[in-house]
Amino acid sequence: MDDQLLSEDELLLKNTIKDFADNTIAPRAAHHDETGEFPWENMRGLAEMGLFGLGIDEEYGGSGGTNRQVAIVVEEIARACAATATTYGAHLFLCLHFIQMYGTDGQKRQFIPPLVKGETIGAFALTEPDSGSDAAAMHTTATGSDGSYLLNGSKTFITNADEADVLIVMASVDRSLRARGIIALIVEKDSTGLSINPLHGKMGIRASSTAEVVFDNCAVPMENRLGDEGAGFREAMEVLNGSRLTIAAQSVGIAQAAYDSALAYVQQRRAFGQRLADFQGLQWMLVDMATSIETARLLTHKAATLRDNGLPYITTASMAKLHASKVAVECADKAVQMHGGIGYFAPTDAERFYRDAKVMEIYEGASEVQRLIIARNIIPREESGN
Numbered sequence: 001m002d003d004q005l006l007s008e009d010e011l012l013l014k015n016t017i018k019d020f021a022d023n024t025i026a027p028r029a030a031h032h033d034e035t036g037e038f039p040w041e042n043m044r045g046l047a048e049m050g051l052f053g054l055g056i057d058e059e060y061g062g063s064g065g066t067n068r069q070v071a072i073v074v075e076e077i078a079r080a081c082a083a084t085a086t087t088y089g090a091h092l093f094l095c096l097h098f099i100q101m102y103g104t105d106g107q108k109r110q111f112i113p114p115l116v117k118g119e120t121i122g123a124f125a126l127t128e129p130d131s132g133s134d135a136a137a138m139h140t141t142a143t144g145s146d147g148s149y150l151l152n153g154s155k156t157f158i159t160n161a162d163e164a165d166v167l168i169v170m171a172s173v174d175r176s177l178r179a180r181g182i183i184a185l186i187v188e189k190d191s192t193g194l195s196i197n198p199l200h201g202k203m204g205i206r207a208s209s210t211a212e213v214v215f216d217n218c219a220v221p222m223e224n225r226l227g228d229e230g231a232g233f234r235e236a237m238e239v240l241n242g243s244r245l246t247i248a249a250q251s252v253g254i255a256q257a258a259y260d261s262a263l264a265y266v267q268q269r270r271a272f273g274q275r276l277a278d279f280q281g282l283q284w285m286l287v288d289m290a291t292s293i294e295t296a297r298l299l300t301h302k303a304a305t306l307r308d309n310g311l312p313y314i315t316t317a318s319m320a321k322l323h324a325s326k327v328a329v330e331c332a333d334k335a336v337q338m339h340g341g342i343g344y345f346a347p348t349d350a351e352r353f354y355r356d357a358k359v360m361e362i363y364e365g366a367s368e369v370q371r372l373i374i375a376r377n378i379i380p381r382e383e384s385g386n
């Protein structure tokens with residue numbers, strides 16, 4: 001959304017985060033990308049700014065806040081470093097918000113304050129080697145025994161798992177029930193039978209850590225269950241519905257960064273006796289980028305505003321994720337193109353944006369899954385009996 005349409009408070013928040021993003025996060029982004037080091041300093045900085053408490057009740061140490069504020073903050077972080085935005089998102093919007101939405105008062109008092117302060121790190125484990133988009137087909141089982149659940153199975157591609165002290169894990173108590181047999185559990189790092197195997201070789205967002213999580217008779221107290229038995233899948237989908245607009249905001253941030261780098265480059269590079277910026281062909285590329293970024297941002301803020309107002313927002317959030325992730329990929333592509341050969345090389349930011357953008361179309365519901373959700377919600381079903 002154009003700054004003119006932000007409230008005074010939103011503008012203040014945006015400028016505060018922008019300052020931190022430009023001066024602290026962005027200068028380290030290429031280093032983190034090259035080394036794949038977990039962005040601890042960035043995470044500590046975000047925690048110190050109170051940003052791990054965004055959308056979390058003050059009673060549990062959070063700072064409250066709106067979904068519009070979330071969209072503003074996430075876009076600014078992603079503009080500076082998409083890997084940090086991914087790390088932040090898994091910690092806050094997938095783990096912390098899950099506990100806030102479905103935890104008992106006791107669970108919230110125990111787990112939320114250290115996560116908000118950044119003393120502990122959170123993760124969310126749904127995907128398995130044989131079930132991603134079709135998450136209800138999961139194989140990980142939870143068998144009740146002596147006040148505990150024994151978990152067996154494995155999860156894959158889990159962001160933050162290697163650093164996490166707290167993982168929200170979905171498992172099935174009865175696979176024949178599919179979605180209705182799934183529970184959500186808070187699993188602590190030191191649980192017996194839990195092992196984490198870091199995964200390497202990611203195309204982009206390299207400083208975000210991704211791991212396999214293996215459960216071998218991993219014992220988790222029943223009191224760590226979030227919500228009712230059988231409600232875990234519905235809860236996870238609800239959490240993902242909200243988090244989806246943060247992926248849209250991440251995508252807008254990457255697209256904006258790609259646009260900014262392309263605009264800066266074409267103003268200083270010369271060919272055929274003039275600036276690249278003076279060639280109409282490149283001007284039109286910039287115009288298309290600016291226009292598509294604006295539409296992606298507006299759609300993201302619309303989804304956030306709907307959610308803030310308690311209105312139906314799921315279709316719009318899916319549209320925002322679908323559209324903004326496509327815009328991120330297209331803008332990163334154009335930015336590399338406008339840089340010419342140098343755009344193909346590190347440490348040009350353009351090549352990092354190109355690699356970082358792609359995952360936006362894959363994680364937290366791939367584009368095809370967003371289309372399934374949108375189709376289900378916009379196309380009336382045929383009356384049964386016809």
Ligand SMILES: Cc1cc2nc3c(=O)[nH]c(=O)nc-3n(C[C@H](O)[C@H](O)[C@H](O)COP(=O)(O)OP(=O)(O)OC[C@H]3O[C@@H](n4cnc5c(N)ncnc54)[C@H](O)[C@@H]3O)c2cc1C
Pocket residue numbers: 090124125126127130131132133134156157158159160202210359362363364365366367368369372
């Ligand atoms: C870097 C990274 C971080 C991640 N972090 C996490 C995390 O923290 N926690 C977590 O639980 N998961 C995480 N994931 C997993 C991610 O959410 C899944 O990869 C994603 O949901 C897709 O699932 P899949 O990989 O099994 O692909 P599949 O489900 O096998 O899909 C393969 C392709 O088929 C398409 N497809 C599937 N079903 C349909 C259909 N019905 N119609 C049309 N097309 C279809 C998909 O869209 C995709 O293009 C992460 C993934 C990555 C890459």
